[in-house]
C-alpha cells in the first residue's frame with residue numbers, strides 16, 4: 151500500500167497531466183543538490199502515533215511522513231484521512247505501508263507501536279509484550295534508514311529505548327527515548343497553573359524513569375529566570391515539603407488519571423514528540439529531559455547500561471550532551487534509585 155491514486159496520470163491513455171498543465175521554464179536549473187528533503191517515519195498508527203503524525207504535519211516539520219502499522223485497513227484509513235487535509239496543511243508527502251521499505255531514507259524514526267496500559271496498570275507491566283514487537287520493528291527500520299535517529303515512545307519507554315539501542319547497533323547518541331519530556335510539561339503546567347503564569351515561562355525538570363520512580367528537581371524550578379525555592383527562602387516565605395510532594399504525585403498520577411478517564415493519553419505526547427523532532431531535525435540544540443544512556447552521569451555508574459531521562463542537549467546529531475544541573479543530595483539519591491529500578495527490570499531481559 152502506498153500513496154492514494156495518483157492524480158498525475160488522469161489524462162486520456164494515462165497521459166501525465168502535470169507535463170501539459172504547466173508551460174515549463176526552458177533551460178531551468180535543476181534543484182540545488184544541497185537542498186535535501188527530510189523524512190520522518192512513525193511506527194504504530196494508534197492513538198499516540200496519529201497524534202504525533204498530525205502534530206508533525208501541522209507544525210510543518212518534514213517533507214515526507216511515512217506511517218507503518220501491522221493493521222493494513224486501519225493504516226490506510228489513517229493515511230487517507232490525513233491526506234484529505236492537504237488543502238489546509240503545508241505540503242507534505244504522506245505514505246503508509248505495512249512494509250518497512252516505506253521508511254527508506256528516514257532522518258527520524260518514531261516508534262509508538264505496542265501494547266498500552268489499561269486503567270491502573272503500570273508501564274513496566276507492558277515490557278515483555280513490547281520487547282517481542284521491538285525484535286520485529288527495530289532491525290528493518292535500521293536496515294532501511296541506517297543513518298536515522300530513533301525516538302522511542304512505546305512503554306516502558308526507558309527500558310525499550312535500551313532494547314532499541316541493543317537491537318539497532320546504533321551509537322547511543324542516535325537512540326533517544328521521549329522519557330520525561332512529557333512529565334516535565336505536566337510539571338510545568340501544574341506550577342504555571344498554581345502561579346497563574348504561562349507554562350512556557352516555567353523552567354522545571356522531572357528526570358529519571360518515565361513512570362512511578364521519576365524524580366522532581368525542585369532546585370531546577372525557575373519562573374521568568376527567578377529560581378523559585380531560593381527566592382522563597384530569601385523572602386522568608388515558608389513552603390511545605392508536602393506541598394511539593396503533592397505536585398510531584400499529581401505529575402506521576404497524570405497518565406493514570408487520563409487513562410482512567412479516556413482510555414489512553416495522546417495529545418500531550420503528540421506535542422512532546424513533535425517538540426523533540428523539531429529540536430533534532432532543525433538542529434535546535436535545545437535542552438530536553440529525555441531518555442539517554444545515563445552511565446557516567448550524576449553518579450550513575452552501576453555498571454549497567456541504563457537509559458533514563460536527564461537534561462540533554464538535542465540537535466541534528468541526536469544527543470549532543472548532558473547538562474550538569476545541580477542536584478541536592480536527596481534528588482541525586484532518588485535518581486540513583488530510579489536507575490536501580492530500571493536496571494533491575496532490564497536485567498530480566500537477558501539482552
Ligand SMILES: NC(=O)C1=CN([C@@H]2O[C@H](COP(=O)(O)OP(=O)(O)OC[C@H]3O[C@@H](n4cnc5c(N)ncnc54)[C@H](O)[C@@H]3O)[C@@H](O)[C@H]2O)C=CC1
Nearest residue numbers: 194195196197198219220263264265266303304305414419
Ligand atoms: N512515552 C510516553 O510518554 C507515552 C507512551 N505511550 C505508549 O505508546 C504506545 C502506544 O499507545 P497507543 O497509541 O495508545 O496504543 P494503540 O493500541 O492505540 O496503538 C498501538 C498501535 O501499534 C500497532 N502495532 C502493534 N504491533 C505492531 C507491529 N509489530 N508493527 C507495527 N505496528 C504494530 C497496533 O496495530 C496499533 O495501531 C503504548 O506502549 C503506550 O503505553 C503512550 C503515551 C505516552
Ligand SMILES: CC(=O)C(=O)O
Nearest residue numbers: 273305332405415419
Ligand atoms: C501513557 C504514558 O506513558 C503517559 O501518558 O505518560
